[in-house]
Amino acid sequence: MEEISSLFQGFGVALQPYNLALMALGIVLGVIIGVLPGLGGANGVAILLPLTFSMPPTSAIIMLSCIYWGALFGGAITSILFNIPGEPWSVATTFDGYPMAQQGRAGEALTAAFTSSFVGALFAVIVITFLAPLVAKFALRFGPAEFFAVQFLTFASFVGMGRASPLKTIASMMLGFALAAVGLDIVTGQLRMTYGTTELLRGFEFLVAVIGLFGIGEILTTMEGGLSLKGVQARLQLNVVLQTWKKLAQFKLTAFRSCLIGCWLGITPGGATPASFMSYGVAKKMSKNGDRFGKGELEGVVAPETAAHAAGTSALLPMLTLGIPGSPTAAVLLGGLLIWGLQPGPLLFIEHKEFVWGLIASMYLGNVAGFIIVLTCVPLFAAILRIPFSIITPVIMVVCAIGAFTVNNAIFDVWLMVLFGVIGYVFNKLSYPLPPLVLALVLGDMAENSFRQSMLLSQGSLAIFWSNWLVGSVFGLGVIMLLWPLIGPLVHRASLLIRDRAA
């Protein structure tokens, strides 16, 4: 058990008072970064990176990774309270988290989100601790065809269960795909649908679209009813944490499944955002309360949050072992490693043992510390909803504007955000579903690139998608997910039958 002893040495490093203080500081900064959509985790880490050059590398990476955990925790807060995803991977959290907050269950939703995040991250850290070399090899098996299979699976698990009219779902999804296609096509280096404009060169940014569609759109819808109607009472219950934990116990299976999905997508690296969507979609299909998802179901918060955190955490593994960042934040951390003279790669675990195990130990401690900090703040966060609407609304608008602006430092994106807000408002009222649109926007580009890269590799032959067991089984899973609405009831009936026999 060489890992265990290395890990305990790592704890020794991380538990030095200086490092502990940095850890707490990192978490608090991270939560702030996660809450403000204008400060992405990548942004925050990038900006603080230069400040850490005067520290020992181990201390610096501990602080920076704690910022990263903090940002992962913080992203859920605005999603639940205001329907504004602070980070792209919190989009799926809004689906059930925000309705819960509207029903006066904000504290419950926040507790569920934080707890799930903690569980997901813990699971991922354990995987990193014991399976790092093995898992790194697994990640290498992922070529373009495998990536496309995973993206197909994400789609398949999410699609086909909505209550909205199928035609409207298709129209909404196609709009998402079309928006994703705007900008530079990396496969051929051609510009698509920019029509000679400078502003469209960068395409439509995911975060700009979701801030508009969800955040601004929701405010417009709310305003319609007049301010007097907006009377969400956030009851302040100090024991809300314990009560929620009792309820959460029944979602063990969902959480475990979401952990697996998150780790898988974090390691390969598919990203935390697809992981949260896939996990939400799978939970919705598997849950017996699936049809209540989207109306404030606790399980609908557990699934995406667990997966997003498991993915966000395990994304650090391919960065450390292969030098491929699983997320923009990981990319910036990667830059930091290089500056400290640490070359990420297969040898990092051998050449810089102290550093790697210090980092892994800090993942454990950072998560525990972060969890305690955010949990104690749940009543405080929930109390934000008690601020009068006419004060908090303009502040939200301003923060949204900052968020849209800072993605690309462009005023044009703020205009786009307002436009997306109007689209969100109209779509809401005509029951065009928004989730297919955002899913298509986040996955469209990636899926098209992987597909076309696969086609280049196979010289245009589709057989590449069943050329080996890995890609074949992922595709198979995707097909099962797509047909689940037909298969699901049969499985359910069969299991009932078996139970009856047994009884």
Add this chain to the structure above:
Amino acid sequence: MYAILRYRHARIAGLLFGALALNAVGLASDALAQGWQPTKPITFIIPAGTGGGADQMARFIQGVVSKHNLSPQPLVVINKSGGAGAEGFLDVKQSSGDAHKIIITLSNLFTTPMATGVPFGWKDLTPVAMLSLDQFVLWVHSESPHKTAQEYLGAVKAGNDRQFKMAGTGSKQEDQIITVALERVIGGKKFTYVPFEGGGKVATQLVGKHVDSTVNNPIEAVAHWKAGTLRALCIFDAKRSTYTAKVTPNMAWSDIPTCKESGVNVEYQMLRGIFMPPGVNQAQVDYYVELLKKVMATEDWKSFMEQGAFNQTFMSGGQYRSWVESAENLHRDLMKEAGFLHKP
């Protein structure tokens, strides 16, 4: 590259003398123009995404400046990667006279306007200094039967069109330009070129054996080289690298033969340089030249250069200007021959 490039190198050398003379004038005015200092944070634009080579270098410079307190105002790094970097270059082009803005360039300064038709060029910017030249190395998997560049390209030549797969960063950019040049050397036999989003991903695709070779920059592939999963066949420079410290158990950067030595007459290096918006005065340019010189004098910079096996060439003033000009012509020729020029 091949004949053209050899000829141009001779021409650049010729221009060097004239440029040096100009530079002497520049230095004289340096002493006089100590006046200008930044009065607010300096925006440092990266026309590429986070995590890439340009991004790493820019953030490194930002770090060195703040660590050694080299500037009275901090550098604030911003990525503007839209349209293969066009977004960042257009921003600088439109900020005429703004002395608190600088941009780091890579080959997309030349390739992006040529491939996409987005209207900008280095003449719309003010050249400040060249920081270094980034190398390119031909890599194969260490389990590949090909031990030298000649063997590998011989196999490509003997094989079918598109049988061998080359992964690279982006489309119609430096990696693909080198690929096309290699195709020419072996008599027009084609690679299948597969573009990916970034250099790190390209390297792992090769480690995972999804492709046969890459032309990654040293810094993008060094970790895998060290770990013994990749083999370096040749470096696309006129001379071998000057770094003699062992990277792998038995090889240093200087042990990688040049491609020309291996009978593959292709050369290519990528500019890592700094530009400013148009309409700034000489005192302002000089401030940044001095700042960069201070950065490059630090130990941090030297070890960073060694890690990435960069070719350390510093240029500023007229010398830099003429280097950029000839590099642009070179790229135009290469892009034209490869059929990559934008058709309106």
Add this chain to the structure above:
Amino acid sequence: MESDRDTPSGDALVSVRTMEIVVTLLFIAAGTVVIIDSLRLGIGWNEHEGPASGYFPFYIGVIMMLASAGILIRTLLARESGSESFVGVHAARQVVLVLVPLLAYVGVTALIGFYVASAIYIALFMRYFGRYGWTLNVPVATGVVALLFFTFERWFLVPLPKGPIEAYFGY
């Protein structure tokens, strides 16, 4: 994301039916824009290479148009339903009252910088919708903006658009 807030107060300004038609027409327009550029890029399936740049966008555009045409036809055929109100006069007024200042805010930001515009926006919004007196508006607005200023410009070094007033203080 279901809308549970029907029965808007006041008279109907636009019916759901009209709005449905407008939205499908916009979808069809968007589809056309996508298809036109796809045709320029090439919509074929190249040998050895797979789909061209415009292949997927083209079919996305086509499917988008077909789906919205379907919705359009269904809306036109269904005479009875859909005549209910999409938005009432009063509700529309509320939405416009939020939307127009928001647009003005973004426009003003481009001119005089983000911080001043935000302070004005917050103060006026509170004044109009919350009927708060200036003694509360001004401190809240300046306080929020000052906090944002220090967070973004000073601690995280994220530059936001600035105007003459910030320039006066050297930013």
